[in-house]
Amino acid sequence: MSLRLGAFNIxxxxxxxxxxxxxYVSGILYSSAFYYMLDSALWSAHKNPSxxxxxxxxxLPLILCSLGMAIINLVEKSRLNGNNAFGNEYGGNxxxxxxxxxxxxxxxxxxxxxxxxxxxLVLKYIIPKYxxxxxxxxxxxxxxxxxxxxxxxxxxxxxxxxxxxxxxxQL
Amino acid sequence: MLTQVQKxxxxxxxxxxxxxxxxxxxxxxxxxxxxxxxxxxxxxxxxNSLCGNTQSEDFMSEAPDLLADFGRFLTSFLLTSGxxxxxxxxxxxLIKIPAMIMSLAGGAIVYGSIVTFGAIFYEPEGY
Numbered sequence: 157m158s159l160r161l162g163a164f165n166i167x168x169x170x171x172x173x174x175x176x177x178x179x180y181v182s183g184i185l186y187s188s189a190f191y192y193m194l195d196s197a198l199w200s201a202h203k204n205p206s207x208x209x210x211x212x213x214x215x216l217p218l219i220l221c222s223l224g225m226a227i228i229n230l231v232e233k234s235r236l237n238g239n240n241a242f243g244n245e246y247g248g249n250x251x252x253x254x255x256x257x258x259x260x261x262x263x264x265x266x267x268x269x270x271x272x273x274x275x276x277l278v279l280k281y282i283i284p285k286y287x288x289x290x291x292x293x294x295x296x297x298x299x300x301x302x303x304x305x306x307x308x309x310x311x312x313x314x315x316x317x318x319x320x321x322x323x324x325x326q327l
Numbered sequence: 328m329l330t331q332v333q334k335x336x337x338x339x340x341x342x343x344x345x346x347x348x349x350x351x352x353x354x355x356x357x358x359x360x361x362x363x364x365x366x367x368x369x370x371x372x373x374x375n376s377l378c379g380n381t382q383s384e385d386f387m388s389e390a391p392d393l394l395a396d397f398g399r400f401l402t403s404f405l406l407t408s409g410x411x412x413x414x415x416x417x418x419x420x421l422i423k424i425p426a427m428i429m430s431l432a433g434g435a436i437v438y439g440s441i442v443t444f445g446a447i448f449y450e451p452e453g454y
Binding site: 184186187191194198202 | 406415416421
């Protein structure tokens with residue numbers, strides 16, 4: 157990972173660079189998830205030999221995943237550490253609890269989106285026993301929601317890495 | 328070394344070469360879908376420049392620079408869109424493969440010249 161970052165013309169690798177690279181990678185993954193889904197929708201509209209088409213229901217997993225990703229990233233990360241230096245001084249406990257509830261909601265949306273895509277794959281494509289070119293629409297759906305989940309994961313890791321580093325820097 | 332004016336002239340001619348490639352990719356096949364690529368690559372540098380690239384200033388500060396992160400996310404989203412859109416169109420037969428290659432090359436040239444322009448002529452304030 158560190159070798160690839162040399163192209164950004166920054167001589168030493170601070171955690172800031174790695175964080176920026178993580179955010180870029182997560183954006184690329186999210187975008188490819190969207191265009192993978194768009195690809196399946198366009199295929200369904202233009203080249204589809206069967207009667208099954210990509211409709212609003214097939215877009216629902218991506219929408220749910222994106223919603224979950226938005227919720228997760230709107231939670232302020234510093235509120236999650238209940239045992240922070242400042243956390244307990246002004247009622248940090250209650251704030252932490254609320255942040256955790258919202259975070260749980262976000263992860264529920266995210267994994268719900270992935271589960272939704274699997275449900276659509278099974279109910280819409282596998283149980284009616286469609287062959288591969290049609291089945292691929294369902295598989296693309298699952299892959300794109302998994303890509304959104306990976307993107308969210310990388311974004312989370314990249315943003316938390318910076319926090320750790322600046323914390324240890326202050327010590 | 329080139330003077331400033333020569334640099335500007337060179338960059339603008341490269342930029343127009345990119346535009347020519349993209350417009351040719353649309354006009355040769357009477358199919359104007361590849362023009363969306365121009366839009367993506369023209370929009371791509373905007374979020375990063377709006378949200379600020381505060382690499383050195385924010386290094387020691389406590390709060391992580393969330394706005395810059397959002398800008399980076401949008402930039403990479405738009406850049407990947409610029410690449411993925413013609414590939415998706417070509418995969419589904421909406422545009423021809425040569426049109427895809429031409430619009431991709433044109434988009435890369437346009438974005439490259441914009442970024443190079445920014446890298447050469449941008450002078451950060453407060454230094």
